[in-house]
Amino acid sequence: MIENFKNEVNKGLESNPKTLPSKYFYDKKGDALFVEIMNLPEYYLTRCELDIFQNKTQELVDAFGVKPNTYFELIELGAGDGTKTKELLKLLDSENYSFDYFPIDISSNALGLLEQDLNKELPNVSVQTKQGDYFEILATLKDSKKPKIVLFLGSNIGNMTDDLAAKFIYNLGANLQAGDKLLLGVDLIKANEIVRPAYNDSKGITAKFNLNLLDRINNELDGDFNLNHFKHQPEYDKNEGIAKSFIESTIDQTVEIKAIGKTYKLAEGEKIHTEISRKYNDKLVEKIIANTDFNLEAKIQDNKGYFADYILTRH
Structure with missing residues (x-):
């Protein structure tokens, strides 16, 4: 499991644009946060x-x-x-x-x-x-x-x-x-005004849920992500019909993940794509x-x- 985590994190952060798999949202803390999300007034699903x-x-x-x-x-x-x-x-x-x-x-x-x-x-x-x-x-x-x-x-x-x-x-x-x-x-x-709040609630629980992925990398792979230098950035366009979640770097920075033995550069405004949520007809x-x-x-x-x-x- 830990080897898969390392390999998928490395592959995603070396990609252009950068990605991280959404399945790694769900550790013990992530599970608890998602339960909170499901009970939020904005999360209608x-x-x-x-x-x-x-x-x-x-x-x-x-x-x-x-x-x-x-x-x-x-x-x-x-x-x-x-x-x-x-x-x-x-x-x-x-x-x-x-x-x-x-x-x-x-x-x-x-x-x-x-x-x-x-x-x-x-x-x-x-x-x-x-x-x-x-x-x-x-x-x-x-x-x-x-x-x-x-x-x-x-x-x-x-x-x-x-x-x-x-x-x-x-x-x-x-x-x-x-x-x-x-x-x-x-x-x-x-409509945008219904979907967007479901992925960007007023209490910031969804932001914590997404940023917890970086916390997990820090805890399990000995990374040094500073969560104060990242923000949750959701997007949705009704015409496309896909809600997207990103973690955006707020400064130029270099992050080290010791378990992988590599460093990764992120520019200010650079986004890491974490999840899609397709809407249907x-x-x-x-x-x-x-x-x-x-x-x-x-x-x-x-x-x-x-x-x-x-x-x-x-x-």
Whole structure:
């Protein structure tokens, strides 16, 4: 893990323009900051998808096309704390659907907490946690030949370029059978004044979250980034439909990372690109799935029309 971290940080800081992988936002401090972000009034994404799962639960189940007496596997990629999915599980449980729930996550701690929570709240639901890589675990589940519904929530697909998103969905399809479903949660393209604050909140929590990546390099790779000489710089243009996050150097400076054994020069105003968050509409979703094994079956939106859960069927 530490070798991968070193290699990816070095590769990113030697690139032009400079980049750092957003996956390294998430250490213990980063996890806590992101929980804070999700509860901020400006960060609408989590609330909007939760609105769908709370208030349009039956519509989701109808779109899946499953019947109470027909067994299926409900698989969630990156399950986290399962807050949204719990609303779906409650309905499936109350109507006596026959299924197993397979939450997949990289964090064994998150899975343990989720399993404990569900065993307490929904003791009749069969929970089979799976830790590790999405595709490795899907490959093991593929052999069952049972009908599958895969959940990929939170607009996590938006952290990928369109080409990578298309490959990701294609690879998902390769692990599924005809008739299996994919629920793809995406943030919709909307006005600048709604999107921008979600990535640049008034309390500065998102800035701390982004700059924590430099702190992590300092702590784990013996770097000497001075966080006072950097600032969080988000950008969003509705016409492009992509929110971008940058860490910008506020002075000319040289940074050393001892674990890598290198120094890196940054000019005043030079930006390190850390993350994208693609926003979608029907046309973009259709484009991304055009060369995959999926057809678009349904689109379910929150009450504000900010977010959508697309239901795709493997053909």
